[in-house]
Amino acid sequence: MRVVRKLLETLFALILILWVLLPIYFISSLSLSTRKEVFSFPKPFIPREVSVDILRFFVEAHGTVRSLLNSVVVAFISILIVLVVSLPAAYALSRRRFRGRDSIMLFILTSRMLPIPLLAIPLTNLYIAMRLYDSLLGVALLHAAMALPFAIIILTGIFVKISKDFEEAAYIFGASKTKTFLKVTLPMALPGITAMLIFTFITSWNEVFAASILTVENRTLSAHVLNVMQASPIYFKYAAGFFLSLPAMVFIFLIRNYLFEMWGGLQSEK
Amino acid sequence: MKSKSVRLEDIEKKYGKNTVLKGINLEVEAGEFLVLLGPSGCGKTTTLRLVAGVERPDSGRIFIGGRDVTDLPPQRRNVSMVFQNYAIFPHMSVRDNIGFGLKMRGVDKVTIGKKVSEVSRLLKIENLLDRYPSQLSGGQRQRVAVARALATPFDVLLMDEPLSNLDALLRAEMRGELKRLHRKLQHTVIYVTHDQVEALTLGDRIAVMFDGEINQVGTPEEIYEYPENTRVAGFIGTPPMNLLEVEFDGEARVDGLEFHIPAKIRKFLETHGIKRFKLGFRPEYVELRRTGMSGTIVLRENIGYNEILNIQFGNHIVRAVTKRGEVRDNRVNFSVPEQHMRIFMNEKLVRDI
Ligand SMILES: Nc1ncnc2c1ncn2[C@@H]1O[C@H](COP(=O)(O)OP(=O)(O)OP(=O)(O)O)[C@@H](O)[C@H]1O
Numbered sequence: 326m327r328v329v330r331k332l333l334e335t336l337f338a339l340i341l342i343l344w345v346l347l348p349i350y351f352i353s354s355l356s357l358s359t360r361k362e363v364f365s366f367p368k369p370f371i372p373r374e375v376s377v378d379i380l381r382f383f384v385e386a387h388g389t390v391r392s393l394l395n396s397v398v399v400a401f402i403s404i405l406i407v408l409v410v411s412l413p414a415a416y417a418l419s420r421r422r423f424r425g426r427d428s429i430m431l432f433i434l435t436s437r438m439l440p441i442p443l444l445a446i447p448l449t450n451l452y453i454a455m456r457l458y459d460s461l462l463g464v465a466l467l468h469a470a471m472a473l474p475f476a477i478i479i480l481t482g483i484f485v486k487i488s489k490d491f492e493e494a495a496y497i498f499g500a501s502k503t504k505t506f507l508k509v510t511l512p513m514a515l516p517g518i519t520a521m522l523i524f525t526f527i528t529s530w531n532e533v534f535a536a537s538i539l540t541v542e543n544r545t546l547s548a549h550v551l552n553v554m555q556a557s558p559i560y561f562k563y564a565a566g567f568f569l570s571l572p573a574m575v576f577i578f579l580i581r582n583y584l585f586e587m588w589g590g591l592q593s594e595k
Numbered sequence: 596m597k598s599k600s601v602r603l604e605d606i607e608k609k610y611g612k613n614t615v616l617k618g619i620n621l622e623v624e625a626g627e628f629l630v631l632l633g634p635s636g637c638g639k640t641t642t643l644r645l646v647a648g649v650e651r652p653d654s655g656r657i658f659i660g661g662r663d664v665t666d667l668p669p670q671r672r673n674v675s676m677v678f679q680n681y682a683i684f685p686h687m688s689v690r691d692n693i694g695f696g697l698k699m700r701g702v703d704k705v706t707i708g709k710k711v712s713e714v715s716r717l718l719k720i721e722n723l724l725d726r727y728p729s730q731l732s733g734g735q736r737q738r739v740a741v742a743r744a745l746a747t748p749f750d751v752l753l754m755d756e757p758l759s760n761l762d763a764l765l766r767a768e769m770r771g772e773l774k775r776l777h778r779k780l781q782h783t784v785i786y787v788t789h790d791q792v793e794a795l796t797l798g799d800r801i802a803v804m805f806d807g808e809i810n811q812v813g814t815p816e817e818i819y820e821y822p823e824n825t826r827v828a829g830f831i832g833t834p835p836m837n838l839l840e841v842e843f844d845g846e847a848r849v850d851g852l853e854f855h856i857p858a859k860i861r862k863f864l865e866t867h868g869i870k871r872f873k874l875g876f877r878p879e880y881v882e883l884r885r886t887g888m889s890g891t892i893v894l895r896e897n898i899g900y901n902e903i904l905n906i907q908f909g910n911h912i913v914r915a916v917t918k919r920g921e922v923r924d925n926r927v928n929f930s931v932p933e934q935h936m937r938i939f940m941n942e943k944l945v946r947d948i
Pocket residue numbers: 610613615633634635636637638639640641642679789
């Protein structure tokens with residue numbers, strides 16, 4: 326019985342892994358092969374020839390570099406906004422017991438209840454009125470707004486885990502509140518904060534809908550790709566897919582231990 | 596010398612509906628080593644946290660060196676503390692942990708370095724200075740916590756069970772170090788423990804606490820010889836004081852058996868018309884001779900050089916400490932010297948008989 330269960334579990338895990346990895350594998354392997362191979366059928370599982378030809382074509386295509394830079398700028402502005410807003414918010418939520426604290430936590434999440442398409446027209450109107458339309462700052466603001474609820478909730482959890490005792494010890498040994506935050510709380514939260522920021526970065530990097538409707542000229546990479554997709558050869562799409570998923574893959578790989586800790590406690594089961 | 600006195604006046608502390616401290620009054624003199632002793636959950640840590648200022652009392656005032664500090668934040672009280680759960684900073688090396696308080700006071704690096712190596716030598720952790728807390732055992736962490744508290748300048752030192760996690764040998768050694776250090780520097784210390792040996796050996800005075808109330812404050816001798824009430828009597832000493840329910844009708848009887856009491860006590864009981872009381876005497880003072888009350892040994896507990904005899908007397912067990920192997924026979928006679936008998940009325944010690 327135990328063996329059967331174990332077997333089923335393994336099988337299920339395997340399916341899940343393939344489900345995620347296969348598309349990534351095909352996108353990566355094809356974008357690292359030659360154009361000829363992309364059109365061949367059946368496609369080889371392992372590329373016969375490895376080449377950066379396709380990737381170079383993508384990078385050299387009109388608008389790619391510019392939109393790539395835009396993406397980076399937008400991501401960093403949203404990270405900055407998220408940091409400035411979520412740090413104090415999460416700290417207050419974790420340390421103070423005030424009336425309405427739980428409702429606020431809930432309310433923060435409700436901002437994600439409205440689907441972006443629903444907001445598209447009012448948002449566009451608002452952005453035009455505020456002269457934010459087609460600006461990187463505008464896109465960054467929306468990305469920050471999208472990432473903030475989770476950022477605040479993740480960060481609150483991180484601060485809650487840092488025992489108040491450390492701060493109290495710091496106070497007793499003469500550290501002011503600011504010093505205590507900077508020298509004790511913040512360093513202890515740093516791994517979590519980094520993970521949260523990477524999460525924000527990925528959110529912004531991958532976001533396509535809002536970026537597409539709020540810009541015309543200043544498109545981010547994902548918006549740009551979406552825009553030119555129909556008119557592009559298939560290998561362009563592979564390269565684009567590869568580029569768009571690369572940061573997420575790298576970053577998630579870097580913070581994987583932390584994600585496990587935050588979201589599942591997988592490590593404690595070992 | 597700049598050690599300062601501490602005074603707690605009518606301190607009350609509630610957590611929600613739960614009153615944890617019920618009017619604490621305590622005076623610690625400058626340079627005194629006061630031990631707070633009491634069972635788990637009686638409010639020892641809470642008391643220390645109030646003195647440190649990381650917790651505020653619901654009512655009452657706290658004075659350090661005569662100055663009312665009740666409304667001052669911890670940073671301005673100039674106390675140092677060893678936390679029960681250590682609270683050493685996990686992201687700092689042992690060295691940085693110990694030097695933290697000095698650094699916050701803006702002391703220069705050279706002086707910090709000197710002080711750190713001085714206290715780490717005292718606590719035998721010199722070889723751990725470059726490690727991080729996660730690389731230390733519980734006992735090592737605890738010593739880092741003590742070192743950090745000692746390295747930081749203070750008017751009052753608060754220690755919350757600072758040796759609880761050390762092995763017996765190291766604990767005895769550290770106890771000696773702390774005692775020596777206090778003799779030399781004469782700083783004011785409030786020291787929490789539920790280890791009686793620690794309390795009796797370290798304390799200039801001991802405050803015994805139960806359920807958020809201080810039951811008795813006194814020198815170790817006073818607490819040991821004259822426990823204020825049956826609760827203290829039953830808590831202090833290993834094994835604690837024998838407490839027998841006695842009925843008096845001209846003769847003292849325990850479960851119907853006659854118990855020999857001296858004329859002085861008999862007279863006292865007669866003049867006050869006392870019919871029932873509790874008689875207390877320490878197991879160490881029980882004399883086992885040919886004469887006296889007779890009882891049967893039902894259990895012998897070996898405690899090394901000595902043994903504890905559990906003697907059945909009526910429905911009571913009388914405990915006596917003797918040299919191991921001294922009493923062979925299980926039928927024994929025992930008596931209690933007059934000066935070691937204590938009378939408790941309504942659970943309170945009757946002092947002048
Ligand atoms: N933050 C808190 N919230 C609610 N109740 C608390 C809190 N801290 C302590 N208490 C309660 O107050 C009482 C006294 O706690 P305290 O920690 O002072 O005990 P203690 O004497 O130090 O015990 P121990 O010897 O186990 O450390 C306990 O009943 C405890 O449950």
